Amino acid sequence: MLLFFTLGLLIHFVFFASIFDIYFTSPLVHGMTPQFTPLPPPARRLVLFVADGLRADTLYELDENGTSRAPFIRNIIMHEGSWGVSHTRVPTESRPGHVALIAGFYEDVSAVAKGWKENPVEFDSLFNESKYTWSWGSPDILPMFAKGASGDHVYTYSYDAKREDFGAQDATKLDTWVFDNVKDFFHHARNNQSLFSKISEEKIVFFLHLLGIDTNGHAHRPSSRDYKDNIKKVDDGVKEIVSMFNHFYGNDGKTTFIFTSDHGMTDWGSHGAGHPSETLTPLVTWGAGINYPQRVSAQQFDDSFLKEWRLENWKRLDVNQADIAPLMTSLIGVPFPLNSVGILPVDYLNNTDLFKAESMFTNAVQILEQFKVKMTQKKEVTLPFLFTPFKFQVIQDLVTSLLTYPLSHFVGYLLVFTLGIEVLVLSFFYRHMLTAGLTAFAVWPFLTRLWTRAKVTSLSWAFFSVLLAVFPLMPVVGRKPDISLVMGAGLLVLLLSLCVVTSLMKRKDSFRKEELLVHLLQVLSTVLSMYVVYSTQSSLLRKQGLPLMNQIISWATLASSLVVPLLSSLAVFQRLFSILLSLMSTYLLLSTGYEAVFPLVLSCLMFVWINIEQETLQQSGVCCKQKLTSIQFSYNTDITQFRQLYLDDIRRAFFLVFFLVTAFFGTGNIASINSFDLASVYCFLTVFSPFMMGALMMWKILIPFVLVMCAFEAVQLTTQLSSKSLFLIVLVISDIMALHFFFLVKDYGSWLDIGTSISHYVIVMSMTIFLVFLNGLAQLLTTKKLRLCGKPKSHFM
Template identity: 55%
Template sequence: MRMIMFFLVGLLVHVIFFISIFDIYFTSPLVHGMAPQVSPLPPPASRLLLVVADGLRADSLYKPDANGSTRAPYLRSVMEETGSWGVSHTRVPTESRPGHVALIAGFYEDVSAVAKGWKENPVEFDSVFNESRHTWCWGSPDILPMFAKGASGDHVYTYTYPAEREDFASTDASRLDTWVFDEVKSFLQSARVNSSLMSSLQKDQNVFFLHLLGIDTNGHAHRPMSQEYLENIRLVDSGVKELVSMVEDLFGNDGRTAYVFTSDHGMTNWGSHGAGHPSETLTPLLVWGAGVHTAQRVTEPQKYSDGYLQEWQLEGLRRVDVNQADIAPLMSSLIGVPIPLNSVGVLPLQYLNNSDQFKAESMYSNAIQILEQFKVKMAQKKETTLSFLFTPYQLLTESRQAEFINKARVLIQLEEYEEAISLCRSLIGHALEGLSYYHTYDRFFLGCSVVLGFTGWTSYVVLVILKTHASLRRPPTPTDQVSSKTLWWMGVGATLLIGMFLIIQRSPVTYYIYCLLPVPVWYSVLKEFGTLTDLVRSYSSLPLGKCFGYFALVTFGIELLVLSFFYRAMLTVGLAVLSLWPLLSGLYSKAKYSNFSTTLQQCFLALFKKKNNIKYLSLFLSSLCSTCAGVLSLFISTFYLWLARKRTTLHLTDRYLLIFQMLHVAVCAYVPTSTHSSLQLKQGLPLLNQMISWTTLGSSLFVPLLSSTRLFHRLLKIVRSEALFPPVLSWLMFVWINIEQEAMLSQGISGRQELSTLDFSENIDITKIRQLKLDDIRRSYFFVFFIITAFFGTGNIASINSFDPASVYCFLTVFNPFIMGGLMMWKVIIPFIIVMCTFETIQVSTQLSSRSLFLIVLVISDLMALHFFFLVQDYGSWLDIGTSISHYVIVMSMTIFLMLLSLMTHILTSGRVSLWRTRKMHFP
C-alpha cells in the first residue's frame, strides 16, 4: 500500500510539473475588449478574392521547370505585369489550421490550442471574415468551419465537400480543387439570375475565399517533385485565370476587385510539413487588382541574398517579403474593414498603390490596433499585481503612449507622411515587445516555484533510496519527534503566507498549486534529514573513490543524453562507448559471444541515429525494410524453435502460437509491399491489406498473453514487429540481459538463476531481494539511454510533428488526423515496450524490487527534465523557442509515461490468458 501511495504521489507531482510548462509558456496571448480600428479614408477595393493553395511551396510556383518554362503561366504574367509578389514567411508549426489563422486573423495560433482541436480553434478570435460584410468560402471541411463559428452574426457562408474526398490514395486528388472551382463558377453564374444574391455581391467589403487542398494531398501521396503535384499547380493556375475572368465580367470590369494568392505552408521533399525547414516555411504571395502596385522593374541588386531570385529568374522584378500574419492587415486595408482585433501583423505598404495619406492613415490604424491590445494586457496585469510590485514596461508608459499618438496625429495633419509612417512603425515595435513583456510577466516567479519543487522532489527520492534500499535505516529518536513538530508548524506558516499573497494578487487557481507544492515536498525532505546525517557519519566506510567515479560518469552520461536531443550523433557516441563496456569491465572473456554480438548490434543500431532518418524513406523503402525485417524475424523464430527442440520442453500452445506468429510475420512483411504497389497504380488501399493491418494491431497486445510466462518464450512474443529497428533493438536487449547475468556472477551476487529457468509470473522471493549497489546505477542509466535511443531511433516525434501520413497508409488513406496521429504514436511506443520489458526482465534476474531500480531511473530522468527546464527560451526564432519547450515536454512526458507503461509491461510479461488446457510437449 505504501508503494502504491508513493507511485500515486509521484505521478501527481510529475503531472503538476508537466502542466506547469503550459501555464508558463503555453498560455493564450489573446485579449479581448479592444475597440476596432479602421482607416477613415475610402478603400481602393470593394471586394477581395483570397485563394490559398494548401501545401504549395514557393519554389514550386516560382522556379521554372527543366525546359525553362513556367508551370503557372497566368500567375507568372501577374508577377511580371499586373501585380506585386514576394515570399510569405510562415511559422512553426507549419500546419493548415495555424497557417490559415495567421493569414486570416493576423496572429500566430494560440499554442495552448494546438492539442485541443483540429477543425475549430477552441479560443475566440477575430478575423478578416468576421469584419467583412459578407464572406463566401469554398473548400475543405477541416478549415472553413472554424472561421464561420468564430464570426459574429450570420454573414460567413461555407461550402465544403465530404471529408471522405480527402483520400491520399485517390486516383486524382486535384479533383478537390476542381470541385472548388466548379462550385465557385456555379455560384457566380447563379448570381446573374438571382437578384437577391446579386444585390449582396454588389455591396462593398465582401470576401471570396477559395481553399484548394489538392496540391497538399498530392504532395503527401506522391511527393512535391512528382508529376501529380506539379500538374496540380498547372490546374490551379488555369482555374484562377478562368475565375478572375468570370469575376471581372460579373462586375463589369469596374476595377474594384483585389486578388490575393498564397499558401498556408510548404512541404518537404519527402511529402511532410509541420517543422521549420525552408521548404515548409517559404510560401508564395501574389497580390494584384484594385489598390495594388503593378509589377515594378529593378536594375540594382535587391536586399535578398538567399539566392532564390537567381534560381527563380526573377532578379528584375521587385520582391516584397512579408510575415504570414502581415497579410491580414493588408487584406483589411484593401477593402476598408477593421484590422482583426488580435492581429500582430504589420501592414506591408510596398504592396499598396495609393496616396501617401492613405498609407499613413492605414499604418496609424495598424499601430493603434496593436496598441489597444497592449493597453488591455497592461491593465489586466496591473489589476492582478500589488501596486508596489508592479513594474510597467518602461518604453511604453502611459505618458509615452500619449506622446506617440499625438505626435503621429500631428505629423499626418502636417502631411509629413513618411515621418508619421516611421513613427507608427516604431510604436508597433514597442507595442509588440510590450505585449511579450506583460505576457511573460509572471514567468520568473512561476519558474522559481517549479524549480524549487523540482529540486525538492528529486532530493526526497534520493533520500528514500538511501533510507530504504541502501541499509541506512535507523530508529526514530525523541529529537526527531520535536523536529517534526517544528517542521510541521513551519510548513503551516509558509502555506498561510503564500496563500494570502496569492489571494491578494488574485492569482489563478493553478498558481496556488505551483507555489504551494514546494512546501510539502521540502517538508518531507527535511523530515528525512537524519538519513543524510547518517550517510555523512558513515563516509569512512564508503568506497569514496568508486562513488565519485560513478557520480562523474552518470553526470557525463546525463549531459550526453541532453546533447542527444540537439545532436543525434551523440547517441552514436554513446552506443560506441557502451559497446566497449564489457571489455573495460572484464566481462569480455566470460561472455565472448554475447560481447561480440553487443558490439556488432550497437554499431548497426548507430546507423539509425541520423536525425529524422525515417522521414527520408519513401513508401517503397519502408516496404523494403518491412520485408527485410520479416525475413529477420522468421529467421529468429525458426532458430528459437530449433533451440527449444534441442534444449527445453515447450508447451503445445506455445509451439502453435510461435508457428502462427511466423506465418503472420510473413503475411505482414508482404502487406506494405502490396500496399505500395497498389497505391503506385492508383488502385487505392486493398481491403484485405487494411483488414490484416488492423487485425495485427489489435492482436499485438493480446497474443503475448496466451504464451508461457517463461522469460524467453514471453519476450519473443512481445518483440514481434514490422520494421528493421525494433528487431535490431530486441537483439541488443536479449544480449544486455545475458551480460547483466555475467556481471552478477563476476560480482559474486547470490541468487543468480539460469535465464532459461526464470519465469515472470513467479514472484521474487522476498528473502532474496538484495540492497542496491553502485552497479545498479549503471543498470538504471542503461535503461534511460536505451529509452532515448528507442525514442529517436524511428523518426518518432519528427514524424508526428511533420505529420507524414505515408507511414499509416496500410491502415487508412482518408485524411483523419486523430486516427493517423494515434497510429503514429503507437509506432513510437513499440520500441519503448521492448526496452521496458527488458528492464522488467533485469529486475527479475538481478533479484531487485521493481521500485528500487525505478527510483534511480526517476532521479536520472528528473535531472534531465530540470536541465531542459533551464534551457527553455522565449527569444530567437519560433523554431528555437518551440524546440526548447518540446524537449522539456518530451522528458516530462517520458517520466510520466514510463510510470504508466511499467504497469502495462508488467501485464505483458507476467499476465497470461488460458483459452484451453495446455499440454507440455517433449521433443524427441
C-alpha cells in the first residue's frame, strides 16, 4: 500500500513538473543580428516618463469642475503631440509593464520565480542599445535594465526601498525625489565637462520612474484625493523637467518626450489582472519626430471614453504596450531591442514616407530574426521526422474528439457523480456554481432517511449550507472593504468563546483549569486582534503609518496561532474549537471586509458535517454513535478499528474536495491576482515587500483549508475510515478534474487566457500533493499535545 501510494505521488509530481517545463521556461532566444534603420533619426535624445499605476481614464477625464487634473499634459494633446491608449497585458504588474515598454516583449512567466526583480534570462532593451541611459526612481525597477546591459553605459539613481511605504503620510515625495534629483543632475553637468560631453551625445535616453501615484493608489485607492492630487504633482513636475530640457539644450528641437504608465489600477486599489482599469494606460508623445495633433470629426472606438474625456475631436492612436519600444528606438536611431515583438506605430511618426517604410522593414526583419533562431534551436533538439510545423493541432483535435466520444459512455452510468465533477470544474470559471452545489447539499438530508433520524442535525446542515452558499455570490475580496464586518466577525467569535468558557467552568475534572486558561488566552488574542485592526485603520486614515505596537501584536498572534491549540484537550470538539479560535485571530488581522465571517460559517458547517457523517454511518449499522466530547484525537490509532470502503465513502471524498474548492474560491479567485487587496497585510507591514506580503496572503488563503482538513480528520476518526483509503478516492476525483483541465489548457490567445488555463490545471494536479502536506499539518494540530506544566504527552508524529 505504501509503495503504491509513493509511486502515485511520484507520478503526480512528474505530471506537475511537466507543466512548468513546458510553459514556465523562457521563450527568449539569443544570437540575433541587431537591426536598425539606416536613415538619420529625428531625435538626438529621448525622455521617458513612466507614472507607475496611472489609469488612462483618471488622467484624461475632467474633474467635477470641468478642468483637467493634468493641464500641461492635456495642452500637449491639443497643441503639440500625439496621444492614445496603451493596452497592457496580464499580469499588470510593474516589472512586466516596464519590460514591455523598454524591451518590447511581454515578460514570460518564468520571471515570477524571482519575483520580477532579477532577470531570469538576459534580454536586450532600449537602454542597452542606447549610447547612454540615465534613470531615476524605484530600486525595484531600475536595476533590472542595468544588470543586463552590456558595458557601463546605463546609470541608475534610486532612493531607499523603505520610502515605498503604503502607510506613509505623503507618497508624492517619491516623485518629488525624482524630479529634484534630475534637476540637480543637470545643474551638476554644467560644471562637469566629462558628464556634459556625455549628455550632449546623440542616441541617449533619460528615464524617470514615478512611483507616487501607484503607492497612493494602493494606500488610498484611485478615487481618493491623494491619488488625484498626485497626478497634478506629476503634471507640474513633467512641465518643469520639459522646460529644463528645452533650456539646457537651447531649444534645438532634437528631444522627444514620451509620457505613459506601466499599468493601471482597479477601483479597490490593486492590479495584476485584466480589468480595463488595469490594462488601459495613457500614452502622450511630443517633440522631435512626433506628429502634431490631428483634428478629426469622428473616430471609431468601441468604448465611450472619448466623449467622457472630451477628446473626441483629437485623433486617438491606440497601441499595444510593447509597440512603444520600437517607437522609441526608431526616434533616436538605435537598433530595435533583439527580443522585441512590438510593431512600430507609424501613425505617431512625423517623418518622410521613406523613413517610415525603412523603419517598418527593419521592424519586420528584427522579428523575423527571432523566428529563424527559434526554428534553428527547435530543429537541433527535435528528431527530424517529428519536426512538422503547424500539424500538431490535428492530432490534438483527434484525441479531444475521441475523449469526448473514453466520456459519452461514463455519462450514462455516473450521471450524478459527473454532474458533481462538472460543478467543481465550472466553479473555477464561475464562482456562483459553488452556490448551486451548496444549495444541493442543503437539500440532501431531506432526500434520505437522515431527516427522520436527526431533524436538528439536518436543519443545521441545511442552514449553514445555505449561509455558506451566499459567499460565492458576493464580490471578490478587497473590492468593498468594511472594517465593521471584521469587528462583527470578532464579536461572533467572542460570543462562541463565551459559551465554551461557560461550559468549561461547569466541569470538575483535573484539566479544567488548564483548558480554561488556554481558552482565555485565545479570547484575549481575539480581542487584541480586533483592537489592532481598528486602531491600524484609524492610524492609516490619519496618515500616521502602522503603529509599532500593533505590528508586534500582529506578528506575535501569527506566531502563536499554531502553538496555542496544542495546549488544548485532545477531545474532538474542544481541539477543533481551539484551532478555530487561534486561526480566526490571525484571519481577523488579514481581513478587510466580509471575508472575516467566511471561516466562521465554514467551521460551523464542518462541525455539523462531523455529526451528520456519524448519523449516516449509524443508520447503515456500521458503528455505534459516540459523543464528540468522548472521542479523542490520537495519532497512534489502532489499525484494526479501520473498516473497508463503502459506496457512501465516495460521497465523503467528494464532499472533502467540494469544501476545499469552496475554501479556495469562496471569497475570491486565486487565478486572478487582483482578488487580493494589499490592505489585508497592513496590520503586519506597510513597507512594500512582495515576498513577505505574498506569504501573508497565502497564509490567509490556507487558513480555511486547514479548518476543512482538521474537520476531515475528525470525520475519518468518527467514521473509522482510513485516511489512505480516502486519499485514493480523492486522487481519482482530482485526476478526473485534472484530465478535464488538461484539454482546456491553451497555448494561444491572451496571456490571461493562457495563464488561467495553466493555473487551473496546476491547481487540480497539485491538489493531491497539496493534501498530503495539508493532512500532515492537520494531524499535527489535532493529535499533538503540549502541557503548560509538566512533561508533554507523547503524541508526536
